[in-house]
Amino acid sequence: MTSTLSSNLRFGWTTGTCASAAVNASYMALLTGEFPDRVTIVTPSGKNADLEIATTSSGEGWACAGVVKDAGDDPDVTHGAMICATVRLGAPDSGVVFRQGSGVGVITKPGLPIDVGEPAINPVPRQMMCAVIDDLATSLGGTGDVEIEISVPDGDKIALKTWNPRLGIEGGISILGTTGVVRPFSCSAWIASIHRGIDVARANALPHVIGSTGATSEGFAKERYDLPDIALLDMGDFVGGMLKYMRKNPVPRLTIAGGFGKLVKMAQGAVDLHSARSQVDFEKLALLAEPLGFRYDAVAHANSVLEIAQMADPEQRHALATIIAEQALDAAMTYLKRNDIAVEIFVVSRDGALLGRAGRLES
Structure with missing residues (x-):
């Protein structure tokens, strides 16, 4: 792929960026009672991701928002998937705890950067979501003690088209991304x-x-x-x-x-x-x-x-x-x-x- 051709292709956002945007909207709703229509996430690459919040719901002590993943012009199997984050108020001093939701895999074998038994949410997306919680807690007066559950409708079916079954990741896709950006046809x-x-x-x-x-x-x-x-x-x-x-x-x-x-x-x-x-x-x-x-x-x-x-x-x-x-x-x-x-x-x-x-x- 030449640089000229690449420059004409649209980049997209990783599942980690989408999950962070969904967390932002959910936690904001918990703290203010209202969901934003759009959220801007600063990715590790320095690009700003301005993402629409596609779905919302809430109840006593919890809020859920979803973002549709746009992979740009990359043939990504997760393009179009709904990445949802349910944020619940946690116990005092518990910090941020990650939970596996429907359609997100769980680690069953050692060798990956996440411990066995943990939801398949990679380290950089975890850091991005923790930063979102910290920023909003500081600006809006929250404690930062929350449980974050990431779910992906039909993620178990999407995962069959990925490496996850071979890597011992069962039940769904992984929440990935090191730069936050999907570059078209990247190797x-x-x-x-x-x-x-x-x-x-x-x-x-x-x-x-x-x-x-x-x-x-x-x-x-x-x-x-x-x-x-x-x-x-x-x-x-x-x-x-x-x-x-x-x-x-x-x-x-x-x-x-x-x-x-x-x-x-x-x-x-x-x-x-x-x-x-x-x-x-x-x-x-x-x-x-x-x-x-x-x-x-x-x-x-x-x-x-x-x-x-x-x-x-x-x-x-x-x-x-x-x-x-x-x-x-x-x-x-x-x-x-x-x-x-x-x-x-x-x-x-x-x-x-x-x-x-x-x-x-x-x-």
Whole structure:
């Protein structure tokens, strides 16, 4: 994504920012008896989020407000979700206590920045909401002793489209955000999910994880190994993000499984495998393929790696995929910069068959 294109895309607000706005409106209603129509939240990035309060309700000792999440032009699965905050008066000197509402997950496995048993509200959103409570308590005469319950209608269904089930977060989505802002087509959220997946695997003493570029390659690797879901890292295009984090946070055994085209790019040194950010060098690939019986010109001028695979017989295809796997393995080990992680590479066809492999995991 070029900076020019990015500048034409609309940024949005994280679930943490929306939850903070909802908390603001709810606590204001508790202290004044009236809900505001809009709330402005200063995000950690310094941007001001001016958000409409979409729904309100209240009763004795409690108030609830909701904000509809706008993710801008980012294809965020939580775009359009209603983020609700119910604020209740708490016991004296209790401070701010967070509760899990419907549609928000609960932490069930160690390795995440929130303790097991706590609602899945990440540290920065918690800090943002605590700051809101402190500011309003100071300006409007409150004690600041409250319970905050965050809920998201249909959050349990939305969560099935996220990493949460694999991370051991059950019952709904997480309330996330480090900057408060959703940047269109940002890679940071995906890479952060990979990092949290590695953290959970390590905290649960898993000796082996699988990083895959997609569902087909993951399915192949999963059939070979009896591993729990928390061992499956949806690496996607971000092999570099996974390897860089694992360099400092090692897991003893790593399987990388991917399609032919993705792993050709990895073998050629790419660490971001997205088509917009790395390309196959077909001339370099032709030099590898020619000794195996491929026509140099046909490979060098091919439109895709799939075209090359289709011009080969099974033996040639296997031989080329094996070389690609070996070079991808070399690239992975070079990037990891450590020898205490055993790595293997699987090159997987579109129909889920093994084309080539390199490396062996220690038993």
